[in-house]
Amino acid sequence: MVKFSVLLFTILSLNVFGADKIILASYSHGSPVIKLCEEKVLAMYKKANIEVEVRRYTMDRALAEAKAGRVDAVLGHPLGTESIITDFELVGGTLTKLEFALFAPKSKGKNLSDYKIIVLRGMPYVEQTLEKLKINFDTNSDANAIAKLINLKRFDATIVSLDSYEWAKGLIPGLKQVSPVLAQFDIRHYISTKKPEIIKKLKASILSP
Structure with missing residues (x-):
């Protein structure tokens, strides 16, 4: 007992x-x-x-x-x-509050369709924004892999929140904003x-x- x-x-x-x-x-x-x-x-x-x-x-x-x-x-x-x-x-x-824009080491002009874009997978809200704008893009689940692909010039640009710009620039030298804010979320x-x-x-x- x-x-x-x-x-x-x-x-x-x-x-x-x-x-x-x-x-x-x-x-x-x-x-x-x-x-x-x-x-x-x-x-x-x-x-x-x-x-x-x-x-x-x-x-x-x-x-x-x-x-x-x-x-x-x-x-x-x-x-x-x-x-x-x-x-x-x-x-x-x-x-x-996050604001997202397109960032690239080299500007190719204002037409976002001219960029070969890769986006961090797992951000469906960002993907939906690009789809509404009829912009083609690829995804990858690894932020470091995305940086490597851009540094190797296999892709031109990625979507980054403005708050993460300095961090992203540390991974991709010369990175700069090449579009206005495309989306913002709480x-x-x-x-x-x-x-x-x-x-x-x-x-x-x-x-x-």
Whole structure:
């Protein structure tokens, strides 16, 4: 009977403590914007006394992990991402506002169709913007691989947020903005609706002084 009681207590304890822990999908390319969003999101969870395990993926893999239910939260994605990864709810305010433009080491003029463009895979909102503008592009999941392909002159340009320009220029020497802002998005934090207690606790913490 004593052994059974100890076992039951252990199981209940695991359930209770497990409820206050989440797996957060962040992004492996580590731009300053990503680091800023991580700091803000982790601070929110710390205030709410929720333990976080951060797993860093390429952006497309992070979305895939969320869709498969293998992570509980996605660091930051534009407002409307709940239509891409269903069963996720945005929690908290805007982490940052991002403006995206075309960047290239060498200008080929104002006609964006003259550029051979490669985009970081996992940013469907950017891809949709280019598709609406009827601009052809390729994708790659690795930011370093994109930089290498542009440096080797296999591609002319890529889409970068203005906030990430200095970081991107470190990967692609001579990089400069060659288009006006093509799209802008509010970046928000998303949590799986399968974690209702986490959502409730985090929202309460955000509202508390």
